[in-house]
Amino acid sequence: MNEEHTSPMTPLDQMLAQDSLQMLKAAVPYFPAGAQRIFALYAKMMELSHTISMFSGGPAELTMMSEQPRSSQPLDILQQLRTYAGDSQKETIDQILFAFHALEILQMPQEPAEPL
Incomplete structure (x- = not known):
């Protein structure tokens, strides 16, 4: 496990x-080979249990936990997804973003040119 994890949470x-x-998940690679699977599964099961209990409280509880309201604009969503994408996905998202920006420019009202 020498690879650095560079993607943000x-x-x-x-x-x-x-x-x-x-801390448990960070320690798993240092456990003996036979214990790694048990501790990794335990950590994931605890995470799943925590997720289930968090979502059973309903949307109001989750809204209170969020740091800030998230924008639901397509460009904002694409920018957020790009943060977690691999290289080929980033390239695709960049192409989509470029197309959106090109459309925005084309839709801008054109001012008539002043005669010289």
């Missing part, structure tokens, strides 16, 4: 993160 993961589980 998603907002959902940030809401669900518990220090003790994060």
Whole structure:
């Protein structure tokens, strides 16, 4: 496990993160091979249990936990998704963003040119 994890945590993961589980997940690669599977499964089951209990409270509870209201504009969503995308997905998202920006420019009202 020499690879560095460079992707940031998603907002959902940030809401669900518990220090003790994060520490357990960080320690899993250092356990003996036979114990790694057990501790990894335990951490994921605890995370799932925490997720279920968080979502059973309803949308109002989740809204209170969010850091800030998220925009639901397509460009904002694409920018957010780009943060977690791999290289090929980033390229595709960049192409979509470029197309959106080109359309915005084309839709701008054109001012008539002043005669010289």
